[in-house]
Amino acid sequence: MALTAKTVDLxxxxxxxxxxxxxxxxxxxxxxxxxxxxxxxxxxxxGFVVKGLYYGPREGNPPPRLVETPSxxxxxxxxxxxxxxxxxxxxxxxxxxxxTAVIVNVCGADDDEYAAVVDFLDRQEGIAAYELNxxxxxxxxxxxxxxxxxxxxxxxxxxxxxxxxxxxxTKLSPNVTSIVEIAQAAEEAGxxxxxxxxTFLAMALDLETRRPKLGNVFGGLSGPxxxxxxxxxxxxxxxxxxxxxxxxxxxMTGADALEFLVAGAAAVEVGTASFVDPDAAVRxxxxxxxxxxxxxxxxxxxxxxxxxxx
Amino acid sequence: MTIERNARLRAVRSxxxxxxxxxxxxxxxxxxxxxxxxxxxVDDCTSPLLRRPLGIHDADAGGIELFFKVAGAGTGILSxxxxxxxxxxxxxxxxxxxxxxxxxxxxxxxxxxxxxxxPLFFLGRALAAAGARPAVxxxxxxxxxxxxxxxxxxxxxxxxxxxxxGSFGFSGFVTALVENEIIRAKPAIVxxxxxxxxxKVLASITAKHAVPAEFSLESIMGCGIGACWGCxxxxxxxxxxxxxxxxxxxxxxxxxRILWL
Numbered sequence: 001m002a003l004t005a006k007t008v009d010l011x012x013x014x015x016x017x018x019x020x021x022x023x024x025x026x027x028x029x030x031x032x033x034x035x036x037x038x039x040x041x042x043x044x045x046x047g048f049v050v051k052g053l054y055y056g057p058r059e060g061n062p063p064p065r066l067v068e069t070p071s072x073x074x075x076x077x078x079x080x081x082x083x084x085x086x087x088x089x090x091x092x093x094x095x096x097x098x099x100t101a102v103i104v105n106v107c108g109a110d111d112d113e114y115a116a117v118v119d120f121l122d123r124q125e126g127i128a129a130y131e132l133n134x135x136x137x138x139x140x141x142x143x144x145x146x147x148x149x150x151x152x153x154x155x156x157x158x159x160x161x162x163x164x165x166x167x168x169x170t171k172l173s174p175n176v177t178s179i180v181e182i183a184q185a186a187e188e189a190g191x192x193x194x195x196x197x198x199t200f201l202a203m204a205l206d207l208e209t210r211r212p213k214l215g216n217v218f219g220g221l222s223g224p225x226x227x228x229x230x231x232x233x234x235x236x237x238x239x240x241x242x243x244x245x246x247x248x249x250x251x252m253t254g255a256d257a258l259e260f261l262v263a264g265a266a267a268v269e270v271g272t273a274s275f276v277d278p279d280a281a282v283r284x285x286x287x288x289x290x291x292x293x294x295x296x297x298x299x300x301x302x303x304x305x306x307x308x309x310x
Numbered sequence: 311m312t313i314e315r316n317a318r319l320r321a322v323r324s325x326x327x328x329x330x331x332x333x334x335x336x337x338x339x340x341x342x343x344x345x346x347x348x349x350x351x352v353d354d355c356t357s358p359l360l361r362r363p364l365g366i367h368d369a370d371a372g373g374i375e376l377f378f379k380v381a382g383a384g385t386g387i388l389s390x391x392x393x394x395x396x397x398x399x400x401x402x403x404x405x406x407x408x409x410x411x412x413x414x415x416x417x418x419x420x421x422x423x424x425x426x427x428x429p430l431f432f433l434g435r436a437l438a439a440a441g442a443r444p445a446v447x448x449x450x451x452x453x454x455x456x457x458x459x460x461x462x463x464x465x466x467x468x469x470x471x472x473x474x475x476g477s478f479g480f481s482g483f484v485t486a487l488v489e490n491e492i493i494r495a496k497p498a499i500v501x502x503x504x505x506x507x508x509x510k511v512l513a514s515i516t517a518k519h520a521v522p523a524e525f526s527l528e529s530i531m532g533c534g535i536g537a538c539w540g541c542x543x544x545x546x547x548x549x550x551x552x553x554x555x556x557x558x559x560x561x562x563x564x565x566x567r568i569l570w571l
Binding site: 028029030031035036038039051059060062063064065066067068070071072073075077080223224252272274275276277278279 | 311312313351356357358359360361400529530531532533535536537538539540541542543552553571
C-alpha cells in the first residue's frame with residue numbers, strides 16, 4: 001500500500017508579508033544570521049530578525065553580560081553591533097540571496113537615529129520588513145525607552161511608518177503597566193504588526209560578594225521562565241488588536257510555539273532556544289508540522305486564535 | 311564545527327572535583343586543534359539552561375577528551391555521567407593556539423593554572439609533533455588541584471609543578487616558577503590558560519622579558535558560536551580597543567592584544 005505523507009500547509013500571511021512557516025529566529029539571539037549557517041538551513045525558517053542595528057557601530061556593556069537563572073538567562077549585552085553601513089557592505093549581500101524573510105531590528109538613541117537607520121536601509125535591497133526595537137534607552141529622555149509610554153510609542157511609530165518604504169513590526173517591551181495600551185498606540189500610529197515580548201527587566205546578585213552578577217547591574221530575562229507571562233500578554237494583545245501579533249518569550253519546542261498561535265499569535269519568534277541548540281528554530285518548525293499531522297490540522301494558520309476561553 | 315548529539319562517553323576518571331572524560335565523537339575530534347573548545351549540553355533540562363564551554367583536552371580521529379572541575383550546577387550534573395551515557399556536543403569551536411613551524415627545535419613554555427591545564431595537553435602533543443621542545447608548568451592551590459601531573463610525566467613532558475600552599479612541588483604561584491625558568495632559559499613562546507589573575511601576572515612577566523605569549527581566555531558563554539555577544543573581553547586591534555567575542559575571535563589571543571581590566 002502506497003502511503004503519501006500528508007503535507008501540512010505551514011505558511012502564514014501577515015498581510016504585508018507571507019512566511020513559508022510561522023517561525024522567525026528572534027533578534028539578538030541569532031546574530032546576523034550567517035553565524036548559524038553551519039548548523040541549520042536558513043531557508044527552512046519562516047525568516048529571521050537580525051541583531052538590532054544602530055546607525056553606527058556600538059560598543060555594548062562591560063562584562064559580565066550574561067547570567068543564568070532558573071530556566072532563564074539574563075543578558076545585558078547593550079546592543080553591541082556593527083552599524084548599518086558595515087551591515088549593508090558585509091552582511092546583507094550574503095543574506096540577499098537567501099529565500100527566506102530577512103527582517104532588520106532597528107534601534108536608535110533617539111527618534112532621529114531610528115529614522116536615519118530606516119532611511120539608510122530603505123536604500124538597500126533584500127530586507128522584508130523592519131522590526132522597530134522601541135525598547136532602546138533614549139538618550140534625550142534620560143534613558144526612558146519609547147516603549148514605556150503610549151505617547152512616545154505612537155510618535156515614534158507614526159514617524160517611522162510615514163518615512164519607511166517597508167512594513168513596520170513594532171517590538172514591545174513587557175516592562176509596562178499595560179502592554180495592551182502600548183500595542184494599541186502602535187496600531188493607531190500605523191504599525192503593520194506588533195511583536196511581543198522583549199525581555200523582562202531583571203537582576204541577579206552574588207550573596208557572598210553582594211555584587212550584581214551583571215556589569216550593567218540590570219539585564220533582560222529570557223528563556224522558559226518567562227513563557228507563561230509572555231503567553232498571557234500575547235493573548236491579551238491579540239484579542240484587542242486588528243494587526244497581526246508575533247509572539248515570543250521562552251519558546252523551546254513546537255508545542256510552545258503552537259500555544260502562542262492558539263493564544264492569537266500569527267507567527268512566533270524563537271530566541272534563547274537558539275543559544276542552547278543552534279538548530280532549535282528549524283527543529284521547532286518540524287515539531288509543529290508533526291503536531292499538525294497528528295491532529296489533522298491541514299494548515300497551521302487554522303489554529304491561530306482558537307483558544308477556548310468560554 | 312558540528313553538532314554531535316550522540317557522542318558516547320567512553321571512560322571517566324576523577325580526582326575529587328576534577329573529572330576526565332573520554333568521548334567518542336569522530337566528527338568533533340577530526341577537525342579539532344589545540345586551544346579550541348566545545349559546548350556541552352549537561353542534560354535535557356531547562357535549569358541550567360545553557361551549554362557549558364569546555365576546552366578540548368586532547369583529540370584524535372575517534373573523539374575528544376575533556377578535563378573539567380565541578381564549579382556549579384552544570385558541571386555537577388555533567389560529573390555524574392557514566393561510561394556509555396550520551397553527550398550532546400557542539401564543536402570544535404573558536405580559534406586555537408598558534409603552533410608555527412618556526413618553533414622547531416625551540417623551547418615553548420605551557421602554563422596551566424588549575425582546570426586551565428585542560429587545553430595544554432593537546433597543545434603539548436602538537437608542539438612535540440612539530441619538533442618544538444615544550445615544558446609544562448602546572449600550578450594549583452594545593453596538591454589536589456594538580457591531578458594530571460602523572461599524565462604529563464608519563465607522556466614524556468618536561469614538567470614543573472607548583473602549589474600555592476607548598477603541598478607539592480614549588481611553593482608559591484606558578485607565575486613565579488615560570489619567571490625563574492624564563493630567566494634561566496628564555497623560551498621562544500609562552501602559552502597559558504588559567505584564572506585571569508594568573509594570566510594577568512604572566513602577561514606582565516612575558517612582556518618584561520620580551521617573550522611572545524598566547525593566552526586562552528575563559529568566560530560564561532551564551533551560545534559559543536558568535537551569536538549572542540555575551541562572552542566579550544577587552545582586546546586591542548590596529549585602531550584601538552573594544553569588546554571582542556572570546557568564543558569567535560578567541561578563546562586564544564596574543565598577549566599584547568589583551569587588556570587586563
